[in-house]
Amino acid sequence: MQNSYKFFKNTGCSFFPCHTDIDKDKLNCLFCYCPLYFLGDKCGGNFKIVGDNIKDCSHCLLPHADDGYEYVMGKIGEHIGQM
Numbered sequence: 001m002q003n004s005y006k007f008f009k010n011t012g013c014s015f016f017p018c019h020t021d022i023d024k025d026k027l028n029c030l031f032c033y034c035p036l037y038f039l040g041d042k043c044g045g046n047f048k049i050v051g052d053n054i055k056d057c058s059h060c061l062l063p064h065a066d067d068g069y070e071y072v073m074g075k076i077g078e079h080i081g082q083m
Contacts, residue, residue: 006030006069022061031063036075044075 008030010016017024018032034057036043045060063072 019061019064022064026066028064028066028068031068031072034060034063035072036063039075039079042079044071 007028009027010029010032013029013032016029017027019027034043034045036045037055037057040055043062045057045062047055047057047060050056062068065071
């Protein structure tokens with residue numbers, strides 16, 4: 001499979017499918033824990049702040065979608081020089 005490093009599906013996970021608003025055949029588990037969490041409100045995802053300033057990303061599908069790998073890597077690239 002070409003570009004297989006960009007996609008991983010873990011149907012054996014007890015939480016699979018963790019998101020129901022995406023086709024489970026296309027659900028990409030590669031970024032199960034989103035590497036953009038540290039960007040706070042600059043991640044570009046669909047998140048909300050709950051409780052004591054906790055970022056809730058449970059409704060975000062960006063890292064799990066078809067172009068999720070490209071999106072995540074692009075965002076990291078934008079911010080890597082700012083660290």
